[in-house]
């Protein structure tokens with residue numbers, strides 16, 4: 001075993017782990033952040049960064065960070081969302097600029113995650129190419145086995161390794177819980193000459209409840225499909241290829257969604273991002289809540305002296321507060337998810353929008369968009 005005991009080790013440098021490390025550094029700590037890959041690295045995603053992501057990057061790095069993000073050569077501002085039903089009818093929703101910046105953007109995760117990692121304050125100790133192979137808790141200490149490297153000990157471990165989190169398995173075993181609900185999704189890229197300013201979501205059979213997406217990123221589009229159908233095992237790759245025969249780079253995995261409140265902590269550890277199953281049950285977006293949970297966990301940890309971290313269970317200062325903060329948004333997205341399990345829901349929504357635009361504006365306000 002290595003000699004020094006780390007106060008806090010964050011496992012996984014996706015948006016959740018990076019935000020947690022960034023915020024901890026701002027609060028005066030020097031966290032160790034372990035990442036199995038080296039940047040830039042790809043992550044299967046729709047590459048859509050919502051208004052919440054923009055707002056949280058502003059919280060972490062101020063206007064200067066937003067200027068750098070929107071100046072990224074691959075960043076495409078997003079200004080419009082189009083919901084399309086099986087009859088081809090569309091509900092077009094604008095994201096009006098907010099405080100001088102576009103409300104959302106498209107940026108490949110290959111580029112975005114590397115960009116985030118490059119923003120970290122120098123007091124964050126990021127170790128890439130470092131995979132955590134196993135975790136063992138003895139007394140109040142964590143023993144971490146690393147692939148091909150000497151082991152580590154830690155007082156507090158943050159599970160930020162995404163959907164296949166080992167720390168999450170530990171928290172689940174501690175509470176006697178099963179795995180969270182995940183919805184399968186597959187994405188690929190197509191080269192196309194057509195251009196569009198709208199992010200399109202097509203709610204069509206046979207993937208209902210679910211949708212195909214087409215997100216224009218210049219001449220390269222991110223296209224994909226996700227479904228919350230739980231009985232039939234849909235051949236998502238085949239369905240996507242049938243829709244976009246030239247699609248390349250197909251890859252997919254499950255999105256762990258926030259359908260229920262779950263314990264996110266156990267003594268000496270906590271979960272953030274996909275490890276905590278915080279993706280939106282209606283849209284499948286998870287980057288915003290990954291950043292938010294990382295920030296909130298850092299703030300909860302900073303409320304206690306590091307001497308207490310070894311035995312700390314942050315349920316009250318982290319889990320309950322985070323769910324409270326997310327409650328309005330999650331209530332809305334769970335309601336939309338349940339509505340979407342009815343085949344007619346999106347058609348109904350589009351029909352209602354045509355007749356009562358004010359009502360739909362009110363429903364969609366929680367997503368920060370307006371009907372056009």
Ligand SMILES: Cc1cc2nc3c(=O)[nH]c(=O)nc-3n(C[C@H](O)[C@H](O)[C@H](O)COP(=O)(O)OP(=O)(O)OC[C@H]3O[C@@H](n4cnc5c(N)ncnc54)[C@H](O)[C@@H]3O)c2cc1C
Nearest residue numbers: 012014015016036045046047048132161162273274286287
């Ligand atoms: C097909 C698809 C499309 C999606 N589209 C969108 C979208 O358009 N917008 C959106 O907001 N969300 C989208 N999501 C969800 C989004 O990708 C996730 O919610 C988000 O990436 C979660 O971030 P995270 O930091 O929790 O985990 P991740 O981004 O998964 O990062 C986890 C990190 O941990 C590292 N890691 C894993 N295991 C270990 C280990 N043992 N040791 C060390 N490091 C480890 C990984 O290499 C990775 O860097 C999509 C998901 C899928 C599957």
